[in-house]
Amino acid sequence: AQSVAQPEDQVNVAEGNPLTVKCTYSVSGNPYLFWYVQYPNRGLQFLLKYITGDNLVKGSYGFEAEFNKSQTSFHLKKPSALVSDSALYFCAVRAWMDSSYKLIFGSGTRLLVRP
Amino acid sequence: AAGVIQSPRHLIKEKRETATLKCYPIPRHDTVYWYQQGPGQDPQFLISFYEKMQSDKGSIPDRFSAQQFSDYHSELNMSSLELGDSALYFCASSLVGTSGGIEQFFGPGTRLTVL
Numbered sequence: 001a002q003s004v005a006q007p008e009d010q011v012n013v014a015e016g017n018p019l020t021v022k023c024t025y026s027v028s029g030n031p032y033l034f035w036y037v038q039y040p041n042r043g044l045q046f047l048l049k050y051i052t053g054d055n056l057v058k059g060s061y062g063f064e065a066e067f068n069k070s071q072t073s074f075h076l077k078k079p080s081a082l083v084s085d086s087a088l089y090f091c092a093v094r095a096w097m098d099s100s101y102k103l104i105f106g107s108g109t110r111l112l113v114r115p
Numbered sequence: 116a117a118g119v120i121q122s123p124r125h126l127i128k129e130k131r132e133t134a135t136l137k138c139y140p141i142p143r144h145d146t147v148y149w150y151q152q153g154p155g156q157d158p159q160f161l162i163s164f165y166e167k168m169q170s171d172k173g174s175i176p177d178r179f180s181a182q183q184f185s186d187y188h189s190e191l192n193m194s195s196l197e198l199g200d201s202a203l204y205f206c207a208s209s210l211v212g213t214s215g216g217i218e219q220f221f222g223p224g225t226r227l228t229v230l
Contacts, residue, residue: 014120032217043205043223044158051217090157100171102149103207103219105157107190 002027002095006106013081013113021109023091032094034103035065039087047089050074059084061085077099081113117141119222121206126198127228128196136225140208145190146170146216149181152204152224158205160211165211178191196229 003023004006013019023030035047055067065076076089091106120139128134136218140147146165150158151174160173164183175181183189193200203224209216 013163034218036221041226044207045217046220049218098171101216102160102171102173109158 002093002097002104004093004104004106006091006109009110010110010112011108013111015083015113015115016080017058019078019081019085019111019113021089021091022110023073023074023076023106025074025091025093027093027095029096031074033067034067034092034094035059035063035074035076036090037087038059040092040106045088047076081111083113085115086111086113096115119154119206119208119220121204121222121224121225124223125226125228127230130196132229134193134196134227136193136204136206136227138189138191138206138222140187140189140206141210141220144208144210144220145187146209146211147183147187147189148207148209148219149175149189150207152203152205153165153199154202154204161191174200193227198229200229201229 003026016021033050036044037058047063048057048059048065058064063078088110090108092103122137149161152158161175163171164180167183177194181191181206190196204225206222207219208217
């Protein structure tokens with residue numbers, strides 16, 4: 001079955017420290033992978049995507065993600081966390097399901113960056 | 116750059132009432148998607164339209180209907196509202212015709228509260 005897993009409900013990190021938000025996927029064929037961020041009572045904001053090419057993808061606000069085909073992972077990273085990064089992060093994969101492409105979301109990971 | 120516009124941003128209805136949510140895609144985008152995000156949940160795909168025709172259907176209740184108009188804006192009509200319909204409703208748009216619609220751009224969402 002096509003799916004996305006975010007194994008951590010919440011990630012806590014101190015400001016200035018590196019952060020990682022984990023995502024693994026299960027799809028047939030080549031995956032198109034995305035990360036979105038959602039601030040309280042706000043919409044989904046696009047951070048970055050992997051379609052093809054370099055496994056390390058750089059995105060908005062200093063975030064990056066590494067595509068690892070052998071581990072079927074697409075972890076989101078940032079070298080130095082900011083308090084303002086505290087938000088809900090969704091990993092998503094574009095997958096062929098029921099005769100069309102669909103965007104399948106993970107369950108979300110809440111990132112809390114403490115001062 | 117123009118983004119996806121949704122209106123209203125907030126809506127409060129009573130049980131058994133009807134609601135209409137509107138979505139204005141990014142100019143020249145030909146596809147509109149609707150998602151429902153319940154409290155503490157990931158976005159769930161409801162329905163999509165390509166060039167004013169329904170292109171895909173997800174977990175949309177029979178009480179809901181949607182359409183895309185000649186100017187490409189879309190409306191989600193919800194009737195016989197139930198308490199469980201309280202959620203954040205996202206619209207997203209993409210350009211399928213020339214770029215395959217790989218990336219979806221999300222609006223800020225409409226928060227519907229059913230009392």
